[in-house]
Amino acid sequence: MSNLAVGIVGAGGITNYHIPAYQEAGAKVVAISDLVIKMAEGQAEAYSIPNTFASMEDMLKGCPEIQAVSVCVPNKFHAKVAIACLNAGKHVFCEKPPALNAQEAVDMAKAAADNGKTLMFDFNNRARPEAQALIKYIENGDVGTINSAQALWIRRTGIPGFGGWFTQKPLSGGGPVIDLLHMIDLALYFMQFPKPEWVLASTFEDFSGNPDFKGPWGIPDAEDPIVDVEMAAHAFVRFETGQVLYTRNSWAELNKREEVSVTFQGTKAGGMVRRLFVRDGIDETAIDDCELYVQENGKSVNRQIITEPDEKMGREAAVINFVQTIEGTAKPLSHPEEAVILMQVIDAIYKSAESGKPIEIS
Numbered sequence: 001m002s003n004l005a006v007g008i009v010g011a012g013g014i015t016n017y018h019i020p021a022y023q024e025a026g027a028k029v030v031a032i033s034d035l036v037i038k039m040a041e042g043q044a045e046a047y048s049i050p051n052t053f054a055s056m057e058d059m060l061k062g063c064p065e066i067q068a069v070s071v072c073v074p075n076k077f078h079a080k081v082a083i084a085c086l087n088a089g090k091h092v093f094c095e096k097p098p099a100l101n102a103q104e105a106v107d108m109a110k111a112a113a114d115n116g117k118t119l120m121f122d123f124n125n126r127a128r129p130e131a132q133a134l135i136k137y138i139e140n141g142d143v144g145t146i147n148s149a150q151a152l153w154i155r156r157t158g159i160p161g162f163g164g165w166f167t168q169k170p171l172s173g174g175g176p177v178i179d180l181l182h183m184i185d186l187a188l189y190f191m192q193f194p195k196p197e198w199v200l201a202s203t204f205e206d207f208s209g210n211p212d213f214k215g216p217w218g219i220p221d222a223e224d225p226i227v228d229v230e231m232a233a234h235a236f237v238r239f240e241t242g243q244v245l246y247t248r249n250s251w252a253e254l255n256k257r258e259e260v261s262v263t264f265q266g267t268k269a270g271g272m273v274r275r276l277f278v279r280d281g282i283d284e285t286a287i288d289d290c291e292l293y294v295q296e297n298g299k300s301v302n303r304q305i306i307t308e309p310d311e312k313m314g315r316e317a318a319v320i321n322f323v324q325t326i327e328g329t330a331k332p333l334s335h336p337e338e339a340v341i342l343m344q345v346i347d348a349i350y351k352s353a354e355s356g357k358p359i360e361i362s
């Protein structure tokens with residue numbers, strides 16, 4: 001069991017996965033901080049955390065025993081908080097997206113390397129049992145090279161409230177591309193992070209202020225909301241290797257229903273992982289499936305891989321993997337250089353959409 005002492009920065013919704021996961025891994029959550037101290041106090045009471053602070057700086061000063069920090073603040077603050085914690089000699093588990101852009105992800109990776117500390121990101125969909133089942137086939141060579149993949153996270157009515165930090169580009173970095181980057185990340189993970197070369201993309205702002213397209217979660221509406229992010233995005237990525245990836249992300253798009261999936265076509269096998277929604281748009285009711293497609297003895301064979309359901313959607317498993325990585329008992333599920341590649345793709349999607357031109361990633 002772990003003796004790791006952990007501090008949490010930001011006490012919002014996602015900490016309901018981080019805190020129990022640390023506790024399950026045997027780590028001790030010794031402090032939680034939030035600019036809104038009531039938020040920190042609420043979570044401290046709910047999970048018996050002994051110390052609360054109104055800032056990350058006060059937390060690091062007040063609890064020097066902290067060895068690792070979870071960064072659970074809005075996207076704009078990921079890089080700043082993570083780098084400060086790494087420079088203070090702490091390991092860091094940072095929520096997704098890694099940062100607002102690739103340069104910030106590079107700076108975070110450098111801070112981790114300079115301080116010799118572990119920096120991991122909450123790419124929780126990699127930690128899901130289905131993704132872990134598929135990656136074993138891929139790593140064993142059973143899939144061959146993934147020539148092409150399609151990554152979808154599309155919502156018909158999924159705007160996370162009007163005027164919270166999610167819908168303000170300076171705070172979030174963007175809309176569904178950056179918020180729902182999980183399937184793009186998962187496709188890159190399956191493709192084993194080839195170097196992206198060209199990106200061509202378009203984004204759409206239709207339905208931006210329309211309450212009919214709001215999701216059943218998110219932040220309550222502001223009185224005079226700022227909504228300056230895309231509502232849907234379609235992109236095509238070509239890698240130096242010739243491999244290609246199509247991505248589609250939306251919060252508001254006239255699609256039949258929510259779809260979350262990665263499909264891929266390998267030189268030896270194709271495959272797919274997807275989330276099936278019992279009720280549209282509700283994460284908690286999702287079940288997943290994954291399959292491999294091969295030709296055997298002159299027949300098309302579809303292999304359904306049976307995995308145990310994970311109602312926590314890999315969010316707790318990813319935190320437990322972070323603890324075990326620090327302890328040296330597990331291999332890390334994410335690496336800082338992968339976060340840089342992911343953010344390069346996302347930067348290029350936005351640049352291409354803005355310029356109307358293909359973007360070369362140097």
Ligand SMILES: NC(=O)c1ccc[n+]([C@@H]2O[C@H](COP(=O)([O-])OP(=O)(O)OC[C@H]3O[C@@H](n4cnc5c(N)ncnc54)[C@H](O)[C@@H]3O)[C@@H](O)[C@H]2O)c1
Pocket residue numbers: 009010011012013014015033034035036039055056072073074075077095096097122124315
């Ligand atoms: N992996 C996932 O599936 C998943 C799901 C939801 C959210 N997230 C990510 O988690 C992060 C937080 O999301 P959330 O839904 O918990 O948001 P939230 O708005 O519920 O909570 C954020 C909290 O951070 C606090 N805060 C803001 N700036 C701060 C600072 N500089 N220092 C300390 N506290 C600060 C706010 O007061 C707020 O209480 C985001 O980056 C989001 O993208 C990931």
